Amino acid sequence: MDGGMIATTDTLVRFTGVQKTYDGEHLVVKSLDLDIRKGEFLTLLGPSGSGKTTTLMMLAGFEVPTHGDIFIGDRPIKNVPPHKRDIGMVFQNYALFPHLTIEENVAFPLSVRGVSKAETKERVAAALDMIKLGNLAGRRPGQLSGGQQQRVALARALVFNPALVLMDEPLGALDKRLREHMQLEIKRLHETMGLTVVYVTHDQGEALTMSDRIAVFNDGIVQQIDRPDALYERPVNSFVANFIGENNVLSGVVENIEQGWARVALDAGGSVVAQAVNIGGAGNRTSLSLRPERVAIETGDSGDSTMNRLPATLTDLIYLGDHTLAVLSTPANPEFMVKLPAGSYAGLAPGQDVYIAFRPEDCRALDPV
Amino acid sequence: MTAAFVAGADVPLKRRLKRAERARQFRALGLVLPLLAFLLFTFVVPLAGMIWKSADDWEVPQVMPQTVAALEHWNGQGLPDEAAFAALAADMRTAREAGTLAVAAKRLNYIVNGYRTTLLSTARKLKEQPAPGTAKETMIGLSPAWGERESWTAIKSASGPVTSYYLLAAVDLTRNADGAIVAAPPDQAIYRDVFIRTFTIGFGVTALCLILGFPVAYLLANLPTGRSNLLMIFVLLPFWTSLLVRTCAWIVILQSEGIVNGSLQWLGVIDEPMRLIYNRFGVYMAMTHVLLPFMILPLYSVMRGISPAYMRAAASLGAPPATAFLRIYLPQTIPGIGAGCLLVFILAIGYYITPALVGGAADQMISSFIAFYTTETVNWGLASALGAVLLLSTLVLAVVYGKLALGRQTTGGLKN
Ligand SMILES: Nc1ncnc2c1ncn2[C@@H]1O[C@H](COP(=O)(O)OP(=O)(O)OP(=O)(O)O)[C@@H](O)[C@H]1O
Ligand SMILES: [Mg+2]
Numbered sequence: 001m002d003g004g005m006i007a008t009t010d011t012l013v014r015f016t017g018v019q020k021t022y023d024g025e026h027l028v029v030k031s032l033d034l035d036i037r038k039g040e041f042l043t044l045l046g047p048s049g050s051g052k053t054t055t056l057m058m059l060a061g062f063e064v065p066t067h068g069d070i071f072i073g074d075r076p077i078k079n080v081p082p083h084k085r086d087i088g089m090v091f092q093n094y095a096l097f098p099h100l101t102i103e104e105n106v107a108f109p110l111s112v113r114g115v116s117k118a119e120t121k122e123r124v125a126a127a128l129d130m131i132k133l134g135n136l137a138g139r140r141p142g143q144l145s146g147g148q149q150q151r152v153a154l155a156r157a158l159v160f161n162p163a164l165v166l167m168d169e170p171l172g173a174l175d176k177r178l179r180e181h182m183q184l185e186i187k188r189l190h191e192t193m194g195l196t197v198v199y200v201t202h203d204q205g206e207a208l209t210m211s212d213r214i215a216v217f218n219d220g221i222v223q224q225i226d227r228p229d230a231l232y233e234r235p236v237n238s239f240v241a242n243f244i245g246e247n248n249v250l251s252g253v254v255e256n257i258e259q260g261w262a263r264v265a266l267d268a269g270g271s272v273v274a275q276a277v278n279i280g281g282a283g284n285r286t287s288l289s290l291r292p293e294r295v296a297i298e299t300g301d302s303g304d305s306t307m308n309r310l311p312a313t314l315t316d317l318i319y320l321g322d323h324t325l326a327v328l329s330t331p332a333n334p335e336f337m338v339k340l341p342a343g344s345y346a347g348l349a350p351g352q353d354v355y356i357a358f359r360p361e362d363c364r365a366l367d368p369v
Numbered sequence: 370m371t372a373a374f375v376a377g378a379d380v381p382l383k384r385r386l387k388r389a390e391r392a393r394q395f396r397a398l399g400l401v402l403p404l405l406a407f408l409l410f411t412f413v414v415p416l417a418g419m420i421w422k423s424a425d426d427w428e429v430p431q432v433m434p435q436t437v438a439a440l441e442h443w444n445g446q447g448l449p450d451e452a453a454f455a456a457l458a459a460d461m462r463t464a465r466e467a468g469t470l471a472v473a474a475k476r477l478n479y480i481v482n483g484y485r486t487t488l489l490s491t492a493r494k495l496k497e498q499p500a501p502g503t504a505k506e507t508m509i510g511l512s513p514a515w516g517e518r519e520s521w522t523a524i525k526s527a528s529g530p531v532t533s534y535y536l537l538a539a540v541d542l543t544r545n546a547d548g549a550i551v552a553a554p555p556d557q558a559i560y561r562d563v564f565i566r567t568f569t570i571g572f573g574v575t576a577l578c579l580i581l582g583f584p585v586a587y588l589l590a591n592l593p594t595g596r597s598n599l600l601m602i603f604v605l606l607p608f609w610t611s612l613l614v615r616t617c618a619w620i621v622i623l624q625s626e627g628i629v630n631g632s633l634q635w636l637g638v639i640d641e642p643m644r645l646i647y648n649r650f651g652v653y654m655a656m657t658h659v660l661l662p663f664m665i666l667p668l669y670s671v672m673r674g675i676s677p678a679y680m681r682a683a684a685s686l687g688a689p690p691a692t693a694f695l696r697i698y699l700p701q702t703i704p705g706i707g708a709g710c711l712l713v714f715i716l717a718i719g720y721y722i723t724p725a726l727v728g729g730a731a732d733q734m735i736s737s738f739i740a741f742y743t744t745e746t747v748n749w750g751l752a753s754a755l756g757a758v759l760l761l762s763t764l765v766l767a768v769v770y771g772k773l774a775l776g777r778q779t780t781g782g783l784k785n
Contacts, residue, residue: 083687113687
């Protein structure tokens with residue numbers, strides 16, 4: 001098994017065939033195979049109820065997998081209790097101990113490890129400096145704002161240098177500005193301390209900006225795991241295409257497939273050439289995925305035969321500052337979106353008949369929705 | 370702070386605020402007024418009455434006003450003068466006619482044993498007011514006790530309007546003929562023991578309730594709602610039957626021919642029936658059973674509010690379960706422990722029926738003495754004084770608890 005060899009060198013955690021059910025009827029995690037690499041920032045992204053927290057809880061040791069194994073390094077951790085897993089965890093509601101001061105909260109993981117008083121003091125001070133809350137050391141959690149509590153929870157989870165840090169929607173309760181600030185802070189800590197982070201969120205913007213890799217969860221299954229740009233540019237199925245970013249969908253039937261290119265007859269008439277990504281063979285139904293910024297609007301025939309062209313009617317132009325959103329009605333999709341770079345829509349007006357044009361490599365033929 | 374920023378508009382704003390506040394306060398007052406009035410008449414007034422009774426000394430001044438007046442300038446050395454003897458004789462005759470002499474006799478008998486006999490027999494023999502100048506002679510002739518200083522110091526010490534006699538007696542102290550505070554004679558010095566016993570039983574029952582109740586409350590707080598509701602019904606079951614019935618059930622279970630002894634004998638574990646009741650064991654058993662819900666309920670309500678996330682957080686930070694429990698869970702339950710212990714302890718030290726039914730003579734608590742003095746001997750002074758001492762110790766405990774509870778801040782932290 002050479003996969004195992006690789007696992008020992010740069011894989012920190014691996015899930016193999018993990019399943020989980022709470023009620024014995026319904027699998028919340030259906031089949032999870034996941035490698036977490038040393039030093040990476042991996043985000044679990046998915047809609048509510050898709051099994052992200054459950055996955056995290058199994059890793060932290062608070063839930064037992066119904067089936068399959070989890071390894072840290074080479075060691076299966078089935079029988080390792082949570083307190084021996086050496087995993088730092090930041091909970092969604094912070095779970096700071098209300099009867100202890102900030103300082104005592106941060107010192108807690110050190111004191112249960114029997115670290116000497118002097119060293120504890122030093123490391124706690126360093127950790128509080130890192131989150132810039134040294135002046136609030138004597139306060140209790142109830143006397144702190146949400147963002148401050150969040151930072152304390154972070155410091156507490158990092159102060160004992162865990163091999164792995166898990167964060168379950170740590171920024172969910174914060175307002176937008178504070179959330180963006182904390183995203184940078186967490187990212188900075190990840191880079192300077194060389195942490196391995198598993199981060200749960202259902203905010204795709206957060207996932208895209210912070211992660212080295214993103215695992216998209218849906219319905220207990222990892223749909224795709226990849227770098228943020230790859231996830232956006234090259235979704236492997238319709239769920240990912242629709243979940244990440246804006247997406248235009250065109251439905252049709254595959255006519256033929258040639259060297260990775262598929263000719264698709266649209267239900268509403270006309271045909272286009274697309275990259276064959278996730279379709280069986282000719283005759284299958286497919287959903288084409290098109291990013292709004294990869295589509296151009298043409299008022300006349302440019303004559304470029306490599307482009308796909310479909311007739312459309314411009315219904316609306318929405319000015320959004322850095323770009324303008326054009327809403328078009330085509331027979332195949334009455335709400336087709338096109339992002340126009342600022343200043344490039346001169347001569348367009350709602351009600352006008354135009355063409356939408358896109359290259360075959362920007363159009364991905366995926367499973368039908 | 371804000372007022373400083375709007376310094377110009379300061380006055381009218383403040384006044385408006387006050388007016389608004391006042392309306393709200395009046396409304397709040399209106400809501401609690403009926404209860405306040407109720408408490409005033411059922412609690413505050415009787416309590417004040419009780420405390421007053423423990424110091425009130427009305428019998429002798431009322432029954433023997435002339436003697437009290439005559440003794441006012443007596444310095445307590447030697448015997449009082451002729452006028453005092455004459456006043457005593459006059460008072461005795463008046464009181465005997467009015468039928469009130471026994472009241473004073475009872476009060477004086479608390480101070481000097483046998484005073485009642487002296488007083489009543491002298492009054493019976495005193496046919497008419499002695500001729501002027503012969504009162505002293507006549508009285509001592511009727512009873513030699515009038516020639517002793519103690520008989521007179523007793524009257525003087527009981528001449529009111531207030532006395533420390535009952536309160537001192539409640540803690541086994543008394544005043545000697547010179548008015549100094551000394552230990553009460555051994556045959557009357559029983560209350561300190563009774564108080565110690567009351568507090569011992571109170572602490573014991575509280576400790577037992579805590580030991581038994583804590584795990585149950587923990588289970589209740591951590592079970593899924595459906596099952597915890599069912600369990601809660603069992604916890605509250607004792608409240609559905611009267612205290613008397615429950616206590617009698619314990620008698621049935623624990624007596625020599627009872628279920629426990631019967632089963633143990635049948636199993637051959639013991640040959641002779643064990644003595645399980647009419648002793649301290651029975652008292653602890655029955656009182657713990659009766660008071661257990663008062664421990665479980667406050668504990669439960671506090672534990673309900675402790676998020677399981679704390680224990681998980683502690684584990685993820687490296688604390689083994691026992692450490693996490695001791696350092697994270699237990700400290701957060703302290704308000705519940707405090708409230709439960711205070712409640713059980715205060716209820717326990719006031720218990721009366723249960724120890725009376727399942728305890729032996731040496732297990733009676735202070736309440737049964739209070740009951741004895743109010744219903745059997747009608748010694749309101751002593752009964753009130755014992756009650757006042759009990760009340761005082763309870764208040765001290767409540768204050769200590771309040772200080773401890775205020776000293777720690779246990780809420781907050783889980784903002785969601
Ligand atoms: N303790 C539990 N008992 C029974 N079912 C549970 C339990 N915890 C979670 N579930 C179920 O498992 C599924 C997945 O839950 P999970 O908490 O992992 O979702 P999630 O991806 O974290 O969602 P969210 O983004 O809303 O936090 C949900 O359908 C949920 O109802
Ligand atoms: Mg979740």
